[in-house]
Amino acid sequence: MTYNEKYHLWINSNFIDEETKKELIDIKKDEKEIEDRFYKDLQFGTGGLRGVIGAGSNRMNIYTVGKSTEGLSRYLINNKGKGASVSIAYDSRNKSKEFAEAAARVLCGNGIKVNLFEDLRPTPMLSFTVRHLKSSAGIVITASHNPKEYNGYKVYGEDGGQITDRVAEEIISEINAVKDFSEIKFMDLEEAKEKGLLSIIGEEVDKAYIDKVKELSIRKALIREKADELKIIYTPIHGSGNKPVRRVLKELGYDKVYTVKEQENPDGNFPTVEYPNPEDAKVFDIALKMAEDIEPDIIFGTDPDCDRIGVVVKNKEGKYKVLTGNQTGALLMEYILSSLKEENKLPKNGVVIKTIVTTEIAREIAKEYNVEIIDVLTGFKYIGEKMKEFEEKGDKKYIFGFEESYGYLTGDFVRDKDAVITSMLISEMTLYYKTKGMTLYDALQELYNKYGFYKEELVSITLKGKEGQEKIENLMEHLRHSMKAHLDQVKIVKKFDYKLGIQKDLVEINEEKIDLPKSNVLKFILEDNSCFVVRPSGTEPKIKIYLSVVGNSSENCKDKMIKFKEQVMSLID
Template sequence: MDYKQAYAEWSAALAGTEYEAELERIAADPALLQDSFYQFLEFGTAGMRGTLALGTNRMNVFTVRRASEGLAAYILSTGKQDDGVAIAYDSRINSDVFAREAARVLADKGVKVYLYQMLHSVPQLSFTILHLHCIAGIVITASHNPPEYNGYKVYGADGGQLATEDAATVTNYINEVTDYLSYTPMSLDDAVEKGLVTYIGEDVDEVYYQKVESLQIDREVIARQADHLKIVYTPLFGTGNVPVRRILSDIGIRNLSVVKEQELPNGNFPGLKAPNPENRDVFTLAFQQADEIGANLIIATDPDCDRMGVCVRSKDGGFEVLTGNQIGCILMDYILSAKQSSFSGDEFVVKSVVSTAMADTIAAHYGVELRNVLTGFKFIAEQIKLSEASGKGRFLFGFEESYGYLSGTFVRDKDAAMASMLLAEAACHYDAKGMTLYDALQELYKKFGYFKEQVLSLTLAGMEGIAKIKGAVEALRQNPPAAFGEFAVTAVSDFMKNTKTQVATGAVSPIGLPATNMLYYDFDGGRVILRPSGTEPKLKAYVSIVSPDEADAQAKLSRLAATVKSLMAELTK
């Protein structure tokens, strides 16, 4: 079915309804019409994500209904419908509407549902799946995307995002759904009355808080230093407002100042292009507040509270916005240094292959195994599952450069509330030594080398844009560059082919990770990685340099980034 036929189907089915006028507006714009209906939103390992509007390629009550029907059919095929599906939602526009629609559909199909009555974070949902022994979970969120987006994330019984094979199976069931425009599921009230929907109570939240707080490493240092620490926190209008403040208060962080203008849920995210804690502009109000109260640490969490951003006061009195790699290394080094006396030799940490190589160096310093996995936090969670199944390995910490961090095993996705607690504890630890977190980061650089990284993103929306992105990666696959400017490539890794080729000798070895569309180029003192984003129409490049001299590392990174940026533009023009 082409996009015109798809539109005609929607137009006929929704004629005379509240949706008719919007469909007519879409039809008046040929480019918009095509983009809205040329495909169904892709359902991958991260579920589906798109802009809020009518159309098969958009987030709306009908595409949510379709996905939920397919998920219900998948669960029924397992025979575990009575185990239930936990559902949470964030502060985005229509998140509550979509969560309730998903609950109605699942219940109508005979699948037990556990539903939060108010917004909750991604990590709380992951915890709840494990705590209630559910077969699956759903979170309605688009994470840190701009306000016009929303999404539908599905989790497995292990509390992590769906495995690749399971996502493919669910997709097949979704593709068989044809009645999503005409189907009307039972009301939520009827579902509750029949016992098919149960609301999740505060008792589950309390267990989550206790579990997170049990991860404190040095309670005494918090008790001694907490009064010296002044933190500004912004939940960026999202779900972190309650759990982050509760947990920090419980462990004794008393000088916590919340950015009032960004405190309460608001899916429009006023004043922000996107509620993304990696962007400096989201901290503008927090900077002002920190200067007013004399704080030297700022924490931000995104709307679904799985990502945490951090700013630290530098020597010049201004604020340094830390990268996800820097935050991950600070937390990893703190955890490993604090726990090394209890190591048995079976400990491991995990990061994605696109995250900083500094983590490999830190782990080696402490004699701890570091496992590199593909991009996507589900692969970090998978390592926890494998270690538990084999009875080998003690998970200590995992992170991704995209601002996600996890300790403990009772949550299987990145957890910004947990990370906020550990960061506050680390800040107290260094304060006891007369140091800030900025000082701690500089010490790591002096000790392990100046690792400088930058992520480059090129967004090309629409059907044509997605085709260009795929074409760019394929062009590089067919004709690998010999160098990026002054940096001669020494090895090429093609993750789709599972091959690593040494340029000098032609020797080929296996990578040993699942196939994915990613290219990895090594050179002396750095690397370049290119891949299409798994959740957005973006071509992403990760460029990295390491040098014992900071100025040298920064200068080389700037030249490398400029070269790669030019190449990306050339490949997609």
């Protein structure tokens, strides 16, 4: 079917509402816009849907959400039977509540019980709720930290983790079998309540979650005695973190939490920022103005669905600096492991999990505390997958997991990155160092002096369209098969090919299998411990290059990175 045929099908369908039809009729003279909205169906990927909000088959709307939910319903009925249930949460993005209710209506229309949150909640709370209410699956409506035009739909398994690739393929197969809107079974929400298929959830689940988060505090005596001495500036960046983050901190005794008022209320237009992303230093501009008067010990901000967190610290020159995801992760890892060791709570079979593109300083920290470290593919769902494996086998104890893109998790009652838990731990860590006369910036320098100076950088190259896709594929094949043995006289000693599942030692001339799912990613480690990873993005027309160098000082690292980046980019170009 051509995009024009699809366009007219929507306009003439008895199953499309009048408001949606009007939006489509208003673009009837814009051929390019019609093509973009209808040239394909919005794809349900390994994690779910993500796209621009609007009418059309290639947009996020109640019909694309409905079709995906109809497919998910069929999958659940086939695999879990009629007793299946689903928990649903949503964030502050535009149309999030509408999409959450559309998903609930379709599930209930298929006879599946739904637990729907009364109002917006963070993504990690959905992960917790799936486990807490023993649901068969979970859905969260969010596009994480994407621009305001976007929304998305993520699916979770009964373990509270994002669905694995195999399950995603089975759900996609069911979605593709839905050929017509008439097959989507929408039930009115009031009817669903009357039939006992819809439950609205809130405080009872909130309290259970908040109590579990507070239990993760390590130095409880320190918090009881000194929490009120810490000054915090917090911004929810118009997202879902405002209430749970502040509630956890307040209940633990942190009385000096100053919220950025201009960014406090949920708003899917994110009026004060270009992107609601705590990786972007500009989201902290208002917080930094507040800091001139308040002089906080720490500043942090969470993204719209409150699974990522960015941290701002003051350096020796009195300037505020946004930490990278790797720096925050390394600080948390050192703090958690050292504190557990001090309290004699460090498990003998403890494991830290990181992604293959996350800082290698984690390996040195793990060695110091005699803790196993495991690498997984990029994406927190792979960390969740390992947690499930540990739980089933009972042979290892999960301690901490993190990724360079500002996602962290400790505890095992959530199976996705959690900025509510992390905000609590960052506050505790900052307070601990404050009692020692140190800032988090001082703690970071101490970390580097102890384990070596590490610097990481990410380069993203956008290559759109079919031609861009071909360039990405050609580059990956060139690096896979024609890569030279040196980079500016420094020998490449190891090559990890995650697509072929092979790790090659280029010095000893041997190879081992990589026990991870197949993914088109390459990693090269050099003789001086610098390394780089090349990874095509799974969700955007981009190729990402992750660079890492090790030096004997911050300045040395900075110089090495400039040179290393030039060398790696000359290969890419």
